[in-house]
Structures are given as C-alpha cells and as structure tokens.
Amino acid sequence: MDSSNSDDRFGLREPFVVVEVNEPDSDPDTKPKIRVSGLTRVSNSGVPILREVCVDISKGLIVGIIGPSGSGKSTFLRALNRLWEPSSGSIFLDGQDITDLDVLSLRRRVGMLFQLPVLFEGNVMDNVRYGPNLRGKKLQDEEILRLLKLADLDDTFVKKNSNELSVGQAQRVALARTLANEPEVLLLDEPTSALDPISTQNIEDAIVKLKKEGLTIVMVSHSIKQIQRIADMVCLLVDGEIVEVLEPQQLSQAKHPMAQRFLQLSS
Numbered sequence: 001m002d003s004s005n006s007d008d009r010f011g012l013r014e015p016f017v018v019v020e021v022n023e024p025d026s027d028p029d030t031k032p033k034i035r036v037s038g039l040t041r042v043s044n045s046g047v048p049i050l051r052e053v054c055v056d057i058s059k060g061l062i063v064g065i066i067g068p069s070g071s072g073k074s075t076f077l078r079a080l081n082r083l084w085e086p087s088s089g090s091i092f093l094d095g096q097d098i099t100d101l102d103v104l105s106l107r108r109r110v111g112m113l114f115q116l117p118v119l120f121e122g123n124v125m126d127n128v129r130y131g132p133n134l135r136g137k138k139l140q141d142e143e144i145l146r147l148l149k150l151a152d153l154d155d156t157f158v159k160k161n162s163n164e165l166s167v168g169q170a171q172r173v174a175l176a177r178t179l180a181n182e183p184e185v186l187l188l189d190e191p192t193s194a195l196d197p198i199s200t201q202n203i204e205d206a207i208v209k210l211k212k213e214g215l216t217i218v219m220v221s222h223s224i225k226q227i228q229r230i231a232d233m234v235c236l237l238v239d240g241e242i243v244e245v246l247e248p249q250q251l252s253q254a255k256h257p258m259a260q261r262f263l264q265l266s267s
C-alpha cells in the first residue's frame with residue numbers, strides 16, 4: 001500500500017492518493033475497480049467543494065470515507081454514480097470513463113444507499129422487485145426473502161407498506177432494494193446512522209459478507225469505531241481534499257492537523 005501524495009506514475013495531478021497501487025496497463029483483473037482523477041466540484045457561487053480528488057479503489061475492498069461535517073464526503077460519494085457532473089476531473093469504472101456509460105446501467109452496477117432512505121409507494125416486495133423489473137427480470141419470492149434477510153429484515157416485512165416503516169426499517173429495505181440490482185460497487189452514506197446497535201451489527205456483518213462475495217464498498221461514516229471494525233482502508237477528507245489514506249488501525253498516526261483534531265474529538 002502506498003499513501004504517497006506525489007506518485008506521478010499515472011500522470012495524475014497532485015494531490016494523489018492510492019488505496020492500492022496498480023501498475024498502468026496491467027491485467028484488467030488487477031486494474032482499480034474505481035479510479036478517481038482530479039475530481040473537482042465548485043458550487044454555483046464559486047466555492048470549492050471537492051479539490052482535485054485522486055484515488056484508486058481496488059476491487060473487493062471496504063473503503064471508509066471520514067472527515068469533518070461539510071468536508072465533501074457525500075458529494076464525493078454521489079459523484080461515483082453521477083448524481084452530479086464534476087467541474088473537472090474523471091471517474092473510471094473498470095477502466096471505463098463513467099460518462100461513457102448509460103446512467104441507468106452505471107447506477108445498477110454502482111448502487112447507492114443514501115443517509116435518508118426514499119422508498120417507492122407500495123409494499124416492501126414492490127420496492128425490492130423494482131430494479132430487476134426494470135430489466136425484465138422477475139425476482140422469485142425466495143430471492144426477495146434472502147435479500148431482506150441479508151438486510152436484517154425477517155419475512156414479516158414482505159407485505160408491509162413502505163409508508164408504515166420506521167426510518168431504520170426503511171433504510172434496511174433500501175439496502176435490500178439496492179442489492180436486488182446485483183451491484184458491483186456499493187456506495188453507503190452513513191448506512192447505520194438510523195439503526196439500533198443490534199441492527200447496526202447485523203448490517204455491518206452483511207457489508208463484510210458482501211465484500212467477501214467480491215463487492216467493492218465505499219462507505220461514509222461518522223463512526224471511527226465502525227470504520228475500524230469493518231473497513232480495509234480509510235480516506236480522510238478535509239475541506240474537499242483527501243489528505244490521508246490509512247489503514248483503520250493506523251488512524252491515530254494521521255499527520256494532517258485537521259485530521260488529527262477531528263480524530264481526537266471523534267474517539
């Protein structure tokens with residue numbers, strides 16, 4: 001692992017941080033799952049929100065994104081499935097510029113779970129079936145139950161109306177709905193912020209299980225402990241820049257002053 005800020009082997013501009021080094025033009029299987037290069041967002045009023053963020057994310061890792069409120073974590077995550085277009089910079093999925101992909105197919109491959117879940121009208125089953133239905137695939141009942149179980153919901157939820165659910169339950173249905181699309185990458189924006197400790201643990205277990213099945217997971221979390229429990233690598237985002245990439249157990253060794261302060265106050 002190299003967390004250098006000055007690696008120019010890929011011709012990328014600084015600041016450049018790699019979660020895992022991959023040689024250029026290497027075998028497609030060892031290319032980064034996601035490459036973010038010079039990603040910049042400037043607000044309509046001219047304020048920089050993301051500043052030339054560069055990062056490689058290897059397949060099958062859980063990458064935690066942490067940082068102070070307003071540092072750009074959600075904005076970064078949303079860029080990965082084109083919920084906004086960058087002011088400059090590029091994002092590659094398996095080596096392909098995501099702007100060359102059809103947005104719907106990108107969002108099937110790169111599923112996102114938002115901080116506040118939004119469910120469609122209808123019952124839980126309708127919600128879980130939605131994505132596959134769009135592609136002409138009818139999910140069998142057993143598959144729906146499997147997805148709900150993975151998201152820590154028992155089969156009594158199948159027929160519940162989506163407007164009868166608590167925020168935590170809706171969040172878990174949203175997770176099952178996202179998984180129904182068989183994504184390759186899962187973007188999680190504080191996925192357990194509305195959950196009790198037992199559900200949190202079950203969802204963390206599910207995230208680790210999904211990783212073992214080969215999913216690449218990028219997760220924003222305010223919980224350092226959670227990141228230490230499940231992430232393989234952590235990107236520290238401060239004021240729109242990834243200032244450090246560390247292994248979770250090395251967080252106390254962060255050198256950036258704002259990162260140090262944030263970590264001290266968070267632990």
Ligand SMILES: Nc1ncnc2c1ncn2[C@@H]1O[C@H](COP(=O)(O)OP(=O)(O)OP(=O)(O)O)[C@@H](O)[C@H]1O
Pocket residue numbers: 043044049067068069070071072073074075076
């Ligand atoms: N659509 C937008 N237009 C203008 N500014 C925005 C927009 N969305 C976000 N911002 C600003 O960009 C900055 C980063 O926001 P973002 O939500 O990405 O931060 P965050 O690190 O996820 O914060 P939190 O931890 O509080 O969720 C903030 O200053 C926010 O006010």
